[in-house]
Amino acid sequence: MTAYRSAPATNPREAADWSTGRVIRTNLRAMFGRAYPRIIGLSREPSWLFFEIFLPFLAVSAFVFVYRALEAPEEYIGFVVLGGAMTAFWLNVVWMMAAQFYWEKDQGNLELYFTAPMHLMSILAGMAIGGLVLTSSRALAVIGIGSVLYGVSYDVNQPLLLMGVFLLTMIPLYGLGMLFASLFLLWGREAFHLAQLLQEPIYFLGGVNFPLAALPGAVVGVVMATLPLGVGLDAMRQLAFADSGVEGVLPVGTEVAILAAMGVIFLIAARLALGYLEHLARREGRLTLRWQ
Amino acid sequence: MAVIAERPTPGSVRGITLADSWRSFRTAIGLGWAIESNWSDPFLFAIYTLAKPLAAAMILVVMFSVITGGQNPEFLQFLIVGSALWNIVFGVMGGLVQSILEDRERYKMMKYVVVTPSSLFPFLLGRSLARVGISLVAVALTLGVGVVFLGVEFRPNFLILVPASIIGILAVMSLGIFMAGWCLQLRQEAWSYPEAIAGALYLISGAIFPIDILPSFLHPIAYASPTTWWLEASRRGLLGHGSPGSIGDLSDGVVMLLLVVSTAVAIPLALAAFAWFMKRARQAGLLDMTTGT
Secondary structure (H helix, E strand, C coil), rough: CCCCCCCCCCCCHHHHHHHHHHHHHHHHHHHHHHHHHHHHHHHHHHHHHHHHHHHHHHHHHHHHHHHHHHCCCCHHHHHHHHHHHHHHHHHHHHHHHHCHHHHHHHHHCHHHHHHHHHHHHHHHHHHHHHHHHHHHHCCCCHHHHHHHHCCCCEECCHHHHHHHHHHHHHHHHHHHHHHHHHHHHHHHHHHHHHHHHHHHHHHHHHCCCCHHCCCCCCHHHHHHHHHHHHHHHHHHHHHHEEHHHHHHHHHHHHHHHHHHHHHHHHHHHHHHHHHHHHHHHHHHHHHHHHCC | CCCCCCCCCCCCCCCCHHHHHHHHHHHHHHHHHHHHHHCCCCHHEEEEEEEHHHHHHHHHHHHHHHHHHHHHHHHHHHHHHHHHHHHHHHHHHHHHHHHHCCCCCCCCCHHHHHCCCCCCCHHHHHHHHHHHHHHHHHHHHHHHHHHHHHHHCCCCCCCHHHHHHHHHHHHHHHHHHHHHHHCCCCCCCCCHHHHHHHHHHHHHCCCCCCHHHCCHHHHHHHHHHHHHHHHHHHHHHHHHHCCHHHHCCCCHHHHHHHHHHHHHHHHHHHHHHHHHHHHHHHHHHCCCCCCCC
């Protein structure tokens, strides 16, 4: 383990006057420190592995069997498997990003975050990076098992673009999680119920188990403007099942532009919400009260 | 001051009579409802409570519409009824397990309930009843949406529906009681087990697709589960006909018999298992354990 070293200060004012480099280094350390338990959790807690693969896989299987009972074309099975994998990311965003600050408050960690010499965005970025790495393994497992077990065949003509769209989807998705983290904390005891509310209704609106274009136009319009899960999934389906004949809501290029815009907007909104949260924390002090 | 101790007579020890259990049960109902609902105003509470089951049903409706274009209304009825009734399984299993885990780990009250003269069992049942009640509202709402907006036609047969509902809910409660006892033994992820077990049962009980679609090695498990027969009997009681597939060819009498038999096996097994789990929890010091999950 390396000790944290810096030049000894001669007075308190000098000690508090950090260089830009030191601020960046400290925030990077905070980010990696927060990401570490999630990444190391990959190997340390096998029960996570079971539940995070098993639960999405159960849901995927149920919807696959519904399509089989309806004698749907085979590409719909692939839609469900891909949607199930993306569900793992959404669940991670809801439970391990959005609700996380609320749990941290309950456990007494939140005041430590506020008093530590780093920006809260570093903590959120660490949670996002750790969650992304953790969940990617689960999502890959769901896709692998689902594809083999249910015989899904993919028609990928542009693999690099598909990978790019996936990564681009993650930015607004986790940006939304960062925004929700502050909002959930403000809304207090409703956090658990909010997290519940953000599951099935979002799976429905995001077209996780069916083509998004099947929803009424007005609903699709709202989804395209607000829900990165729906936009990203629609674009990825167009790229992963290029010859399926099922059309997306918008061309992939347009959806990529929407995702990029969402990424910027959600990250800025998360930054503003955190600023407001910090203001409240200092003014009212109620953010350290458990169960509120 | 002199204290006169009243000497209890055998059979009159407070906390073990039926009246005391009933009082414990009633109090726990009030407590459960306060915990479930006191965080929000009723309107917001209704939205949170009802959006989830409605969205779950709408996912199935859109999948059905995309593939069939609205043809095969019998399958839509099958989907709506299965999706609606499954809320009871989530409500009962989730209610019982969450109650026992919340009281142990979050509110840290279970050890105090256990040391009172009253039994934990009526308290647990009452404590979870709020979620069961909410799930019944979700059932009614989902069925109502099916009738009003999706053209689902009910031809109720109360001679089947009423006994099927009573026996079926008892069967689901027995599964929930078993799960509640089991979750007390777990070190990690106890909160996830109800969802996992309910999800697995959802898959094998023919809730949203006929059992024939399942791989054949899962058929015996599906036929052994009381939830399979409860759903099938309820469909016959509500819709006037059975599910698509081989199970639909069975007579009403056979379906009811299988429901009664599977439930009659499940209930004593669940009660015995719960008693054993509680005994083990006392011996192993699990009643005030905090898993940190």
